[in-house]
Amino acid sequence: MTATHRTDSHPDLADPRVGAPFFSTWRVGTPLRQRQSVEAIAGAWERRPWPADDLLGYHVHTGHDASTLLHYSQWTSESAYETFVKSHRQERVDEIDTAVPGIERLGLGRYRHYRSGGTPADRNGPVPRRVPGCIVIVDVEFEGPDPDRQRAWVDAVFEALENEPAPHPGGISAHFHLSTDGTRVLNYAEWDSARSHLEALAASGDGIGSATALWERVQTWPGLKSSTVGRYDHALGLVPA
Structure with a gap:
């Protein structure tokens, strides 16, 4: 055994x-x-x-x-x-x-894992793996089951992230999961510290992103019912x- x-x-x-x-x-x-x-x-x-x-x-x-x-x-x-x-x-x-x-x-x-991404620094070259100092769970609920909507919303988040003009350096990675009932998306995000995440939230925009049209699209997605954020160790x- x-x-x-x-x-x-x-x-x-x-x-x-x-x-x-x-x-x-x-x-x-x-x-x-x-x-x-x-x-x-x-x-x-x-x-x-x-x-x-x-x-x-x-x-x-x-x-x-x-x-x-x-x-x-x-x-x-x-x-x-x-x-x-x-x-x-x-x-x-x-x-x-x-x-x-x-x-x-x-x-x-x-859930099922759908997409993962790192910070621009992680994507652009071989860098040492950073150990997360804080785990941020973003739990998003939609009005009714719709697997296509789940995937389309996550894809929109990635488009906003990839075009973010001022990414916070404390973000390490984001791992998006789709609930099997078609109603929720869960992002398990790794940050270097809770302070970095709080700083990102306090910056311009609603959430961690800047006040761009792409982030506004994410935040006003049709059928988006609620979004909660929790920090963990x-x-x-x-x-x-």
Whole structure:
């Protein structure tokens, strides 16, 4: 059996082997309970063998709201995840809930990776990989399922990014995922620090982009219902040894 290994390394969001990336959020309430939950998750997993070859990695992030945890798991397929749920998930959940009672699980989002991009400096030549100091999750919801609209909106974001006149140097990468139900887009963005992201938000324009026609097009896209932003720290990585 393969052992479970704890790592500080960030996940590779663009790994082509990941056929079913899942995101979920837990509300735990306080910074102390965030830390306790992370350690409970680590213990429940490290005491057991790695559950499946089809699970490539499982990562937990602590929210800057001091209340939530973001979970990101990298599965090769949804069927592999369903097999895990039937045979291995509940024993881990029970151990975690015993250690930290009262966790509120806010649902599991099923996604597919669509497009990834880096900063212009990363795209234009071989540069050392920068370690993210902050993860920014942008969750966009549309009015009803429309896979074509999901893809077209992400493509419009990339067009705006590629023509951004003043990109903030703190941005490292952006990884866009489409929900399998056709209603949402999730961007897992890597930044060098939370401060850089806040500076970008405070600059001209609505969001991180400048006040250009391309960004206005993104922000007023037909059927765009809502957009939320959350900042996180990578707190725990679990991978097969």
